[in-house]
Amino acid sequence: MTAEWRDWFAQESHWMLPVFFTVLLTVIVGALSRAVLRRIKQRLAKTRTPWDEPALAAAEKPLLALIWVLGLNVACNLIASRTEAPLFEYADAVRAVLLIAIIAWFLLRFVSAVEATVVTPPGGGVPMADVTTARAVAKVLRISVLVTAALILLQRLGYSVSGVLAFGGIGGIAVGFAAKDLLANFFGGLMIFLDRPFSIGDWIRSPDRALEGEVEYIGWRLTRIRTSEQRPLYVPNSTFASIAVENVSRMTHRRIEQSVAVRYADRHRLPAIIEEIRAMLEAHPGIAQEQSITVGLDRFNESSLGLLVQAFSRSTEFAEFSRVRQDVFLKVLDIIHAGGAAVAFPTRTMIAPDAAHEESGEHVAPVRPAAQGNERH
Secondary structure, three states: OHHHHHHHHHHHHHHHHHHHHHHHHHHHHHHHHHHHHHHHHHOOOOOOOOOHHHHOOOOOHHHHHHHHHHHHEEEHHHHHOOOHHHHHHHHHHHHHHHHHHHHHHHHHHHHHHHHHHHHOOOOOOOOOOHHHHHHHHHHHHHHHHHHHHHHHHHHHHOOHHHHHHHHHHHHHHHHHHOHHHHHHHHHHHHHHHHHHHOOOOEEEEOOOOOOEEEEEEEEEEEEEOOOOOOEEEEEEHHHHHOOOOHHHHHHHEEEOOOOOOOOOHHHHHHHHHHHHHHHHHOOOOOOOOOOOOEEEEEOOOOEEEEEEEEEEEOOHHHHHHHHHHHHHHHHHHHHHHHHOOEOOOOOEEEOOHHHHHHHHOOOOOOEEEEEOOOOOO
């Protein structure tokens, strides 16, 4: 048995040993590549360029996969030269498919790494580009890589790409008629990415629909909005092509507007009160002085004079705006009271018949409403 084994090994060793050393060399090269990449990564971490690390991170795993594919392909060719197994006849075709897949894998990883660097720069800095635009471009690039890789694979496997494209054109027409709503949402999403009426994180509302909330996600088919009740609202993108959208997050100031009711009896004190309120607004640190400030008699109400107070806050953040508005309203009340006036409330004066006339039975005119005033008699 030992002699037979020695004879078999002597006959087969001329191709088995090269296969063994090829696999061993592949393992060694893979280990050395990991060590080199680790050392390069440490060097690049000390540089200020934000693009070298994403490129290296994207190439690390595809490079190792490429080493194994090439090494195993050489080993398979060595085995195929000795044996006649039909399995090894497809080694070159499998190698071509794997090489195309590895290149596509690297490009997809590189696009994702660049997208992450643009959206969230190292060190937590300001995004290098608009988040919505960056993600839209990354999606388009990923789709382009996948479609291109699929067409190259079909061509490499012997299928006619021109025939596939012709069939896709005819099928696209049929699919277009069957899925017009899906296409409308797709082009609606494309218009959102191009026009950028809002971005992720913006608070939007529509005067045409019951739609208001914070934009959380913008896809090719729908947009997800988080309402004030913390409920997700999924809106098809085609909806935004037919409605008006108000982007609250892009306002420069918030308006403070209120009509204060003052008694008719205090009409002579109004000029001084108006000037004091205006001076208070012009000196208020929360009021935008570059915007218009309006204080004056606005209307004649039934039982009061309408004093209009209008200004714009510096902050657009709602909590800070509410604090400034409250402070302005309290100071307006203090100014009115300090000026000897008072805030009016709805009143009505009625003229009642004399009780003595009722007891004597004399004719009494019917009760009628008199002129409206500020006090109840």
